[in-house]
Amino acid sequence: MITLDGLTKVFPAPDGGDPVVALDGIDLHVEPGRIHGIVGRSGAGKSTLIRCLTGLEKPTRGRVEVGGTDIASLEGAALRAARRNIGMVFQHANLLDSRTAAQNIGHPLEIAGASRAQREQRVAELVELVGLQGRERNHPAQLSGGQIQRVGIARGLAAEPKVLLCDEPTSALDPSTTRQILRLIRDLRERLGITVVIITHEMSVVREICDDVTLLENGRITQSGSLLEVAADPHGPLSAELIPLPPVPTGIDATVINCDYGDSETLRTSEDLVRLAEQHAAEATIVAGTIETIGGRQVGRVQLALRPIGAEAASGIGREQLAQLLGELEDRGVVAREVVA
Amino acid sequence: MSEWLSNPVFTTWGSNTSLWSNALITLYMTFATMAFTVLVGVPLGLLLFETERSRTPWVRWVNRVVGFVVNVGRSFPFIILIIALMPVTRVIVGRVTGPNAAIFALTVAAVPFLARLIEINLREIPAGKIEAVQMMGASRAQLIRQVLLPEALPGIVGSITTTTIATIGYTAMAGVVGGKGLGDLANRMGYQSYDNVVMVATVVLLIAIVIGVQALGSQIARVVDHRARS
Ligand SMILES: Nc1ncnc2c1ncn2[C@@H]1O[C@H](COP(=O)(O)OP(=O)(O)O)[C@@H](O)[C@H]1O
């Protein structure tokens, strides 16, 4: 549905400085009906990427294809027509204050030249779809943050686009409203089969609704794939953020190691991990950790406390034993290291 | 008190010295000027705003030239402008004295003033709102009618109010070209003929008119303003 091919965007030097390379050779493919997250720090180029997708920025080099149309090559009326196939949702919704909720939702249809009757019918459908019944005649100033974003989403969907682009749609919302809005976006994908690109700096958003995720750093893609692939790759930069690290333990008189697993055939569950550890120390206990099942596969980031056999006093295991265990874990694709409290 | 009220300035009607007739002339000059000024000044403000954003070289030149003309128009002292405009006024209005000649000069003075204020009103619209509608595939005309003017409307009403009040002030000077009106009355009867009653009466009436215009403008702005009150 979306294909980016060597997309590069260079902004001219701001008075005398070096030109800013906001996007540097981005190759990306988004399949129809997927929810694709694009994550990255502030300044990574996320907004520039989405602006290239809508033709608001012209790429310096490369191809931008949305729904089979080469957006970057279009101008004038053809570009305006192509934009009507793309819905857009913004961080602060960008609703017009001069319009009521219903008038904002129907705005894309007004621009496309739909009749008043068509517009009213479609707006009524959309109001119901996003759960805004009774708020149609309110202006944005009379709505809550969550309601404003619902209007923004309904407006994005009004012209029945094939693609919905969301730039930080929940960053201005509180956690519970964020969950409601994310659930709404996921529901809409199920019901309408729409392709969604969602830009965010919050990993919780990715964990909650994305099928695929791409990490952008300094204008380049540093990791991209399905949520499972990315989360299960303990060496990749995203897994640490998707599956948070357990806190460093206090008051445990044992040797403590952190283990990240998920992409190994010989070590598939936390039980496998404990069993292996017990071959090297009498007692291995999971003291903290996050275990998630993504796509039917277990991905974990756990902390093991290790104690020698029959130890009377509290103590850890020997250095030699520990080195052996860490070596064996590494052979099985587990990223493991000792934690010093 | 009754002595004051028997002053011909209050009791006559239709004469050169009547407070009421001159007040009507002031109102006529002000509102006729504002009608022309809004008709020309709002599009000019839009032109300044739209050409400012362009990256096309010739459009940027249009912006610079129009901006320069507007600045020159605004920096002329009004009294000099009236005199400098006389040859043009003669061609367009047919004569260089009287209220209609004054309306022409007043309009020339007010248009650049309003145009700059309108440009500032338009700049206050957050860029994201304009882009959001551009992304819906809006044409330039749709953008102007559906976003720029409605979103800036509360500010535009304020700018028109401010320009109206400035114009009321300028009508006083229009007396110089025989424009008549309250300012001229105060000058002729009050200042030059030492009639303090006329002086005070015209000033009080001018203040009342200004307060009335401001109250009306503020009320309209409130009605059309749907932004959150902060
Ligand atoms: N119009 C512009 N002119 C110059 N530099 C820009 C412009 N837009 C963005 N940039 C620069 O491009 C980089 C990426 O910005 P952006 O895409 O907004 O990042 P993000 O959305 O990930 O925070 C930043 O260094 C930013 O300063």
Ligand SMILES: [Mg+2]
């Ligand atoms: Mg951004």
